Amino acid sequence: MTAAAVTLPADFLAMMDRGVSVIVSSAGLDLRPSVMRAVGSRIEAGGGQITVYVSRQQSGQLLQDIASTGRIAVVFCEPSTHRTVQVKARQAQIRCAEPSDEPALARYLESMIHEISLVGHSSRFTRAMLNQQLDDVVAISFVPADAFDQTPGPQAGARLHHSAGANP
Template identity: 35%
Template sequence: MAGPTYATPTGDQAAWRDASPKPGCLPIDLVAFVQGGVAPILGVRTPDGRPLVGSAVACRVREMRVLRVFVERRRHEALLGAVAAGSAIAATFSRARDHRSIQVKAPAAQLGDPSPDDLPEIARQCGLLLDELLELGYTRPQAIAYTAFDPDGLAVVEFIPERAFTQTPGPGAGAELRR
């Protein structure tokens, strides 16, 4: 009987190196990962250079290259203000079951509103994360609180990643992913 498999920075490097997306497109593995019920976190800087971090709700990929990350407006007014002011952005996506984490960076992002067809996909992704948290031993109230969101209070942070890094714990964490 095979034991559990764990994510590693080496595995992230191999998956990225072996990917062969069309020019200007993200690897399919990354697209599936960021839309697969992971926990997204955004990092930006205020105009005076102060770092801001905020948890996001979900992510959708448009045209295999544009990340659309959904955040709650009320909780993240300062973060959204920094995006509007032109901050560079880093988004880290982490999977609960094995801590596989990928970070992407862009020099700037745009703000927008979710479209009606975004809400079922956001709910699907939150449902996947909720199920995973329950499997890991979170209580139902904890998992529900972690994945809850106000569908009427979401904003979209949209950007095209220019660089990607493995943030999965282990030797090689922090290395840039390159083809």
């Protein structure tokens, strides 16, 4: 994969890397949207590579849409504040999750147990929502091509800055 087309601000990267609510979406060739909650995420290379994890069993249409178009949009949201960033890509790659992904999935689950507890839900609730068997998990990796501040308020929808030479 190539270098990131966007440079994500450090405060958003820190939030994303910590492990917050992640919603993954795409659309088919007919532009009909597909959406699914991620069960994990991993931020690498200072945001230059992002991997999100979804349940294969629950994400059939989403995975089909990404496979046919390569397009993905992912929202990272801090539940207690609604602070949100959306990243998009045009060349997402899908693979089966591997044992080497287990630490990222475990770290994400523990972070989300904390995040969801801040809005009043138990660890039991969060585990039921996010805990998956590794053989059902699919990893979707991409280089962000575009990013937007989606935090409710006056900056909602503002495009985040692109790196030099990048094409939005």
